[in-house]
Amino acid sequence: MKLERLRQSFEELARFTDEGEGINRLAYTETERNARDFLIEQFECAGLTVRTDYAGNVIASREGKFPDLPVVATGSHIDSVYAAGEFDGTAGVLVALEVMRSLADEGVETDHPLEVIIFACEESARFGASTLGSKAMTGRLDPAYTRSLADKTSVTLMQAFEENGLDLEEVHLAMRFQDEIKAFVELHVEQGPVLEKQGKAIGVVSAIAAPIRFHVHVDGTADHSGTTPMDYRHDALLGGAEIALSVERAALAELEHGTVGTVGVFSIQPGAMNVVPGSADLYVDIRGTSRESRQRVAAALETALNDVAKARGLNIWMDKISEEEPVQMDSKLVAELKAICEERGVAWFEMPSGAGHDAMNMASLCPTSMIFVPSKDGLSHNPAEYTSMEQLMEGADILRAFLLQQAKTL
Amino acid sequence: MKLERLRQSFEELARFTDEGEGINRLAYTETERNARDFLIEQFECAGLTVRTDYAGNVIASREGKFPDLPVVATGSHIDSVYAAGEFDGTAGVLVALEVMRSLADEGVETDHPLEVIIFACEESARFGASTLGSKAMTGRLDPAYTRSLADKTSVTLMQAFEENGLDLEEVHLAMRFQDEIKAFVELHVEQGPVLEKQGKAIGVVSAIAAPIRFHVHVDGTADHSGTTPMDYRHDALLGGAEIALSVERAALAELEHGTVGTVGVFSIQPGAMNVVPGSADLYVDIRGTSRESRQRVAAALETALNDVAKARGLNIWMDKISEEEPVQMDSKLVAELKAICEERGVAWFEMPSGAGHDAMNMASLCPTSMIFVPSKDGLSHNPAEYTSMEQLMEGADILRAFLLQQAKTL
Numbered sequence: 001m002k003l004e005r006l007r008q009s010f011e012e013l014a015r016f017t018d019e020g021e022g023i024n025r026l027a028y029t030e031t032e033r034n035a036r037d038f039l040i041e042q043f044e045c046a047g048l049t050v051r052t053d054y055a056g057n058v059i060a061s062r063e064g065k066f067p068d069l070p071v072v073a074t075g076s077h078i079d080s081v082y083a084a085g086e087f088d089g090t091a092g093v094l095v096a097l098e099v100m101r102s103l104a105d106e107g108v109e110t111d112h113p114l115e116v117i118i119f120a121c122e123e124s125a126r127f128g129a130s131t132l133g134s135k136a137m138t139g140r141l142d143p144a145y146t147r148s149l150a151d152k153t154s155v156t157l158m159q160a161f162e163e164n165g166l167d168l169e170e171v172h173l174a175m176r177f178q179d180e181i182k183a184f185v186e187l188h189v190e191q192g193p194v195l196e197k198q199g200k201a202i203g204v205v206s207a208i209a210a211p212i213r214f215h216v217h218v219d220g221t222a223d224h225s226g227t228t229p230m231d232y233r234h235d236a237l238l239g240g241a242e243i244a245l246s247v248e249r250a251a252l253a254e255l256e257h258g259t260v261g262t263v264g265v266f267s268i269q270p271g272a273m274n275v276v277p278g279s280a281d282l283y284v285d286i287r288g289t290s291r292e293s294r295q296r297v298a299a300a301l302e303t304a305l306n307d308v309a310k311a312r313g314l315n316i317w318m319d320k321i322s323e324e325e326p327v328q329m330d331s332k333l334v335a336e337l338k339a340i341c342e343e344r345g346v347a348w349f350e351m352p353s354g355a356g357h358d359a360m361n362m363a364s365l366c367p368t369s370m371i372f373v374p375s376k377d378g379l380s381h382n383p384a385e386y387t388s389m390e391q392l393m394e395g396a397d398i399l400r401a402f403l404l405q406q407a408k409t410l
Numbered sequence: 411m412k413l414e415r416l417r418q419s420f421e422e423l424a425r426f427t428d429e430g431e432g433i434n435r436l437a438y439t440e441t442e443r444n445a446r447d448f449l450i451e452q453f454e455c456a457g458l459t460v461r462t463d464y465a466g467n468v469i470a471s472r473e474g475k476f477p478d479l480p481v482v483a484t485g486s487h488i489d490s491v492y493a494a495g496e497f498d499g500t501a502g503v504l505v506a507l508e509v510m511r512s513l514a515d516e517g518v519e520t521d522h523p524l525e526v527i528i529f530a531c532e533e534s535a536r537f538g539a540s541t542l543g544s545k546a547m548t549g550r551l552d553p554a555y556t557r558s559l560a561d562k563t564s565v566t567l568m569q570a571f572e573e574n575g576l577d578l579e580e581v582h583l584a585m586r587f588q589d590e591i592k593a594f595v596e597l598h599v600e601q602g603p604v605l606e607k608q609g610k611a612i613g614v615v616s617a618i619a620a621p622i623r624f625h626v627h628v629d630g631t632a633d634h635s636g637t638t639p640m641d642y643r644h645d646a647l648l649g650g651a652e653i654a655l656s657v658e659r660a661a662l663a664e665l666e667h668g669t670v671g672t673v674g675v676f677s678i679q680p681g682a683m684n685v686v687p688g689s690a691d692l693y694v695d696i697r698g699t700s701r702e703s704r705q706r707v708a709a710a711l712e713t714a715l716n717d718v719a720k721a722r723g724l725n726i727w728m729d730k731i732s733e734e735e736p737v738q739m740d741s742k743l744v745a746e747l748k749a750i751c752e753e754r755g756v757a758w759f760e761m762p763s764g765a766g767h768d769a770m771n772m773a774s775l776c777p778t779s780m781i782f783v784p785s786k787d788g789l790s791h792n793p794a795e796y797t798s799m800e801q802l803m804e805g806a807d808i809l810r811a812f813l814l815q816q817a818k819t820l
Binding site for chain 2: 190191192193194197209211213222223224225226227228229230231232235237238240241242244245248251252255258260261262263264265266267268271272273274275276277283285287353354355356378379380381
């Protein structure tokens with residue numbers, strides 16, 4: 001495999017971006033379409049046969065010696081958020097391209113066919129819904145829901161499909177069957193600081209955490225800040241502050257399980273210098289790979305709500321906005337990835353993925369695993385997102401070994 | 411004095427409002443001008459001579475037996491904030507009107523002339539600057555500052571003056587001299603809950619608290635909320651939450667001095683469900699009538715800043731935005747007001763004013779005092795602001811007795 005060729009792939013793909021800071025390659029846009037067309041050409045040059053499915057997923061197939069065997073697949077996405085970096089998603093696609101090129105260079109043949117999938121619309125940035133392509137491929141897409149989606153310029157997902165020569169009414173035809181795929185692995189940047197801080201080259205993902213989300217509303221009294229003595233107040237900000245701190249305390253108590261709790265949205269009303277805050281709204285995101293651990297944090301939040309409401313004379317209520325299921329990676333594939341790292345003397349670390357990925361949908365279809373490469377300073381969804389070519393090449397090496405092992409060569 | 415006539419005054423004045431919830435009678439608007447003209451007519455009907463000064467303050471004078479004696483003055487304002495109630499400011503003007511009408515009804519003569527002043531632009535709602543009229547009258551207006559003021563539709567204060575037949579370049583001519591006024595008293599709604607909760611009819615104001623204000627900026631790291639373990643975070647919201655709670659603790663420790671501390675503005679960036687808050691901005695208002703007590707709260711805030719920055723690995727800095735001096739009411743007038751209440755068997759309570767008033771400027775010109783009447787639920791700057799006519803009549807009774815005592819009748 002060639003580092004310089006990989007670097008060139010990143011440089012070439014980065015040119016496909018709309019105006020704005022960093023990378024702006026939103027799902028189902030003309031820019032993403034052009035990038036996809038460019039990559040299709042690259043995969044074809046590497047000897048793969050490429051098709052686009054009914055959801056806009058690109059499927060590049062490399063023949064195996066036994067065409068009837070289930071495929072060994074890898075892949076990720078090339079759509080981005082607004083003001084994105086160059087590595088989220090693209091790492092998994094371009095490293096896979098480099099692996100395919102190296103197999104072509106060396107004339108490697110495998111028993112099972114290989115596949116690289118470029119999933120459509122992984123990011124929720126454009127339509128407010130994530131991993132649409134892998135959901136379609138795994139039969140997890142709700143037709144009524146997809147018909148309701150539109151971007152911020154009111155272009156519907158249906159129209160975006162048409163612009164891509166697709167028909168949303170046919171998206172269910174993208175669904176694949178359980179026995180088509182022997183194993184799926186997604187290489188992705190970590191998007192967190194763990195590998196860098198631990199000094200590890202490869203993250204072997206044990207499970208993909210899922211969030212449970214709450215909206216907490218705190219109702220106090222908006223009094224004049226000069227004329228209301230401290231002991232007559234019902235300050236919604238202070239109640240909200242205590243609740244936010246309680247989420248942190250509860251999540252810190254679950255450190256060993258890797259569960260995290262975040263108040264990412266916190267707003268107060270009326271928000272004037274001379275008015276005691278009358279109400280506060282908090283959005284709480286609790287994630288983990290252990291449902292039990294996550295539930296303990298949620299329970300602690302509820303207890304804090306009641307305690308704060310009572311102590312401060314506030315009315316506080318909480319709504320569950322969403323609850324998704326954590327997804328376990330296939331334990332056999334996880335063990336095999338670790339063994340491959342060990343054999344090669346590569347420093348690995350078993351860890352959960354805190355973010356969602358196409359792999360979490362694929363796991364419902366076939367044995368699935370993930371390989372993480374480090375993210376500098378843990379940054380992601382940010383123009384400063386960075387993984388070095390050397391780090392990506394280490395990932396490529398593990399990915400290649402894994403694919404060949406699964407697809408059985410020699 | 412007549413309760414029904416007072417009620418009618420409030421009803422009539424409330425008709426002068428722009429569209430919107432509650433009362434909208436912003437300073438120097440046509441609507442306020444019309445209200446002023448209406449009141450000028452009422453004062454003239456009660457036998458007073460009315461003039462408007464160079465700042466737009468209305469000065470209604472009632473002759474005394476000795477025209478050369480300094481006047482005994484009362485007054486407040488009729489401009490309002492957006493979505494105001496009917497009592498803030500207007501109470502002091504309409505109760506004074508009722509007192510003047512009663513004196514006319516009964517043919518009361520005083521040695522000293524009496525005066526009712528309707529101060530211009532008490533509220534900062536339109537131009538971001540408060541008590542402009544009383545500042546002009548007491549020579550506390552900075553000309554360069556006033557020339558820089560504009561409302562949210564970019565109408566400058568200078569233009570607003572022109573629309574009122576005034577010239578901002580001449581506003582210094584509104585200044586009055588120390589020996590013109592023997593005493594000034596302002597009746598105002600409390601705008602807080604103390605009188606109601608204490609079951610008192612009259613608040614005798616001991617001092618007007620003044621704020622010291624700070625902007626606190628908390629700089630953390632905006633990390634992905636799913637992929638950043640709890641012990642790797644530098645969450646600006648949580649740092650800000652601890653700072654807000656520390657302000658409360660420090661102010662509660664000053665309860666006996668009546669010092670209050672409020673974080674009324676609290677905003678976080680980026681404010682997304684899946685991002686650990688990277689920065690927070692807090693605006694802190696600390697008020698009291700004791701400079702020392704206020705300073706202790708400010709010092710506690712600074713200590714909290716350092717502690718939180720250190721414990722959480724955050725960068726936190728604080729800017730002082732403003733610092734105003736508390737104003738003591740004239741102790742002799744305070745004693746006289748208390749004595750008047752005592753004589754009449756009216757339940758009174760000596761208390762600070764947490765809000766600013768025209769009286770705080772007048773105190774630099776002449777002996778000054780304030781009378782508070784209760785505010786239902788402590789509400790103010792709110793359409794639900796309420797003081798009953800009976801409560802206002804109790805205030806009128808004390809105001810009348812005080813004016814007559816100062817102006818020497820019989």
